[in-house]
Amino acid sequence: MPHDMAGVSLRDMANAIRALSMDAVQKANSGHPGMPMGMADVAAVLFSKFLRVDPTKPDWPNRDRFVLSNGHGSMLLYSVMHLLGFPEMTIEEIENFRQLDSRTAGHPEYGHAAGIEATTGPLGQGITMSVGMALAERMLAARFGDDLVDHYTYVFCGDGCLMEGISHEAIDLAGHLKLNKLIYFFDDNHISIDGDTKLSTSIDQKERFEAHGWNVFEVDGHDPDAIEKVIVEARKSDKPAFVACRTIIGYGAPNLQGTDKVHGSALGKDEVAATRKNIGWTSEPFVIPEPITAAWHKAAEKGREAREAWEKTCEAAPNKAAFEAQYATTLPENLADLMAKARADIVTEKPKVATRKASEMALEVINGASDLTIGGSADLTPSNNTKTKGLEDIKPGEYAGRYVRYGIREHGMAAVMNGIALHGGFVPYGGTFMCFTDYARGAIRLSALMGIRVVYVMTHDSIGLGEDGPTHQPIEHLAIHRATPNLLLFRPADAVETNEAWEIAMGETKRPSVMALSRQGVPTVRSGSVSENQTRKGAYLLKDPGAVRDLTILSTGTEVEIAVEAARQLEEKGLKVAVVSMPCWELFEEQDAAYRKSVLGSAPRIAIEAAARLGWDRWIGEDGRFIGMTTFGASAPAPEVYEKFGITADAVVEAAGEMLRQ
């Protein structure tokens, strides 16, 4: 065993990970010791010999990215961060593993400590976000040169990540795009929770990755010399690199290693003691021998030097300011003016367009004003209207473009966008049909949980898509997004609101937005001054009858047109009717009670939305009516589908009649 630094071997450095991990899990009596102990040797080599991170400046733009995709092995990451000296990752945090308000959550949580590059735990997300990071790195390099941007993205993953379907989407896209600075380390330990992986898979991972355009390497995951050699090779790969590390899960625990018993439970007092003896670890729990700490700090020191050298390069670079603005994703100052001007044009011209088309109109303004945005679609470009003029495709080996052909990979697209946003430098947006947010749910949830700016362009947002039928007609999807914390769902009624929604989404740096956009055309319902962004209030009186109100009709999106028509008919009968457009419930909830009350009023309320009722009772009250969907949709031209399900102005008028007679 080689002793690299002050007589400390890489195995000693790895054993520090093992000890911290098993002791933290033991103290919490909760967690997963098997993976950190099994991958400790690989981690020790990777972090001490290759990984360029600097604990004194963890957010250095050109640092290598490290993603622990098998997030249940979080103690590996926390151990390494502590050993390297990340200031937030104190020994107290390690001791408080999985305890309330600690930085050391059960799974790595982005934002808990600088150095945690992504939230992982739901399997397969990390390996896919890393594709986005590696792509962002190449896209930045294409713009600013390899002097400023030139780092690797390293990923640990396990059987779970590679069994999940999203892994296919990730590796197919990464292989296609030839992201050769992306390196996966596969913890090939043959064990999952249920037992031997042979219970459920017979795959040849090496052949699989080769088929997807990766270079494949194999190594004994407990042989530091071999690990070092293989990383040297993997870094030279002309394709993304897959390094299968043959490991023993829970390596070091003499009686339990190699079994599913070490996967997800504490080793137990006796086995912890036996492991100490077995690996020759004499320190008390949470105490690291000084020479080992020194060796790890020395590794960190190399990161600091690399960072300082890079900063010098950056200082001297002529495009420094541009790079910094790009990396910080600073929006152009005139964007608000440009958006308002576009709104003014819409109000003048009053186009009848689908809101997906209105979204394209808004994107023309945004993409023209700024090159921060990276567009894309999961193979529905002509339907999602996501590719504006002049946006060139990103291609294998050519990363100067601004449009990603994500392929028919909704989940992969969402997770890759998360990775792009996490990396820094870009604001990603991507399109598919609203119904297929189902496929992307796992990654959309992570956008919200991590609190990052990703914009989902979800067109064909209701039964209004017509002939494609129930499989393609969203019913529950608005509710799904409304129920998700820290996520904005916009369902704009016309081209003005669509513009406003985009303006808000671009400015929301700490939460993702989902745009629910129509296939079918809608008239411009807004009029008058559009200098103020009304959508920012979430809901507003589109039609205000003044002091006296007999009825309030609440609606969103394409049904606002119906609400307006119903109001017109009811007014002909002499009623005073308010129409409320509610493009974003979440923003409306954030308004003060007085504003909310002024909008909702105290008159009887009817809501109309071509979707499930769930959630509407909050706005219509106990005596209110809801006109919407109670079943799945139907395949037919859109007007007939609306008629079939009774989502019509007539239905509103009838309901109003019943309510007001009572």
Added chain:
Amino acid sequence: MPHDMAGVSLRDMANAIRALSMDAVQKANSGHPGMPMGMADVAAVLFSKFLRVDPTKPDWPNRDRFVLSNGHGSMLLYSVMHLLGFPEMTIEEIENFRQLDSRTAGHPEYGHAAGIEATTGPLGQGITMSVGMALAERMLAARFGDDLVDHYTYVFCGDGCLMEGISHEAIDLAGHLKLNKLIYFFDDNHISIDGDTKLSTSIDQKERFEAHGWNVFEVDGHDPDAIEKVIVEARKSDKPAFVACRTIIGYGAPNLQGTDKVHGSALGKDEVAATRKNIGWTSEPFVIPEPITAAWHKAAEKGREAREAWEKTCEAAPNKAAFEAQYATTLPENLADLMAKARADIVTEKPKVATRKASEMALEVINGASDLTIGGSADLTPSNNTKTKGLEDIKPGEYAGRYVRYGIREHGMAAVMNGIALHGGFVPYGGTFMCFTDYARGAIRLSALMGIRVVYVMTHDSIGLGEDGPTHQPIEHLAIHRATPNLLLFRPADAVETNEAWEIAMGETKRPSVMALSRQGVPTVRSGSVSENQTRKGAYLLKDPGAVRDLTILSTGTEVEIAVEAARQLEEKGLKVAVVSMPCWELFEEQDAAYRKSVLGSAPRIAIEAAARLGWDRWIGEDGRFIGMTTFGASAPAPEVYEKFGITADAVVEAAGEMLRQ
């Protein structure tokens, strides 16, 4: 070109598919002609030479299953069904393609016509359901012998299906289980909606499938002889078979074939005319020349003969009655008694158990009483408590067991369960963590849309899972399922309600159920008589204060215990408090208004549920209070997480004080 029947060539038969497809899409001015025209030759050979279906008895148990996974090519299926003579698939239906209330929806809809084996359209679902069908076939054969059960499962799929992540889960599991009577025909046309597939993928599908344990075949998809030969070979495969059919999308349309223009739009009048000329099709739209119809009917005749021969075999089989009961999934008559008896035992013993454990207790009764159930888990068997005593694993080549090791493949598991249920003969249930229903959403939605009996055993259903933290703590997931039409979400409060939920789920043949089950223990809150299944009413007065009520506390699942404790504290203060347990909102909504009113009462209401608020306003009214989650969760021991988010009896008591003071 060979002329097989009465001078009609296979190409003629294929051209009938082409003509019907292009004419139907043209008439609807909506739909996807490219795939049916491209795969028409493969379909003509497969259906006329191999596929055993009988239009006169479309639900014959031992028929071959055919799944059109690239469901947008629905006109291929409808054309073939019409040509074979399926009675429901009249020429009028073909003419009404994509029109209201026709059987010929935009995408194939299960239940619209006998012969449509599955709802497809969301890509990748069909190829995965077919794995379930092929597995069900082998499982039935293991029980009743190859004389009674011995059919193939044939699947058409396109690039989209194979790009979707779920395809990885499907083919990995099928390869592992050696389902050698499953045959995929890949429409290898190099075109997707955005254009050439080279825009987004560089995969080697053949190498990929080989890595997953499949045998791979290639064929010119426009050469009937070669197609016939390759099918003969594929049927002999000792592994699942992947047949890559090199085709030209829109084959026959002289100016547009081979381009993305024929993928998803009508050809247009001129190109339809040009195609007629090009393929020598002289008939008017929707008219099939008699000799071609005769050739197709002759193919159907072979199916009828095969069915009749099978029926004779079946008549003579000693296990005929058992087979028929199994295939019809007839539950044992004494199941209700056994479940009620188990409930009586629970009420006597009053165990404090997690509802996931209670689910295992219910499953012990069900699985002991009937061998219709097929259990499984996405690699969380010890956590989901899905494997009851005596359930043996299903293994590669050994299909007598009743437990599927689905691997870390939630989406695959759900879609495979859909396939098992569609095939007939079994009631599938499968487990994962509630949070990871996110990954399975696409297939859960299809369970609901198709209206089939699949039971999702979703444990760790709230922040109560504790240390694993926000990525594993469901917040919006109860709302997601409640918003989904035709799906029952059960969140039982104790072992009695869990038993009741299972009893209901087993009897619901036309809709799926999701069980939201706890990690943490809960006391038995029910007492008294349990002969009547209270959960059947969806919600009921767990604690009824009688005629006078000061307050009603509504709750579900693990929070019912908190509601009961809060009620106790409030009663000490002299208040009359009702506690309502609401294990299934959907069933409660189906009760009459009088019952609902009797449960909800007219006193102020507080709801407590460790989840998102969305939907609760329906039950608490405008002045009600909701105690639950407004953000994502946190990693810590469960009691501390509850305390942190204020989901406590104290919070209920405090809210009650505020409400009643007003």
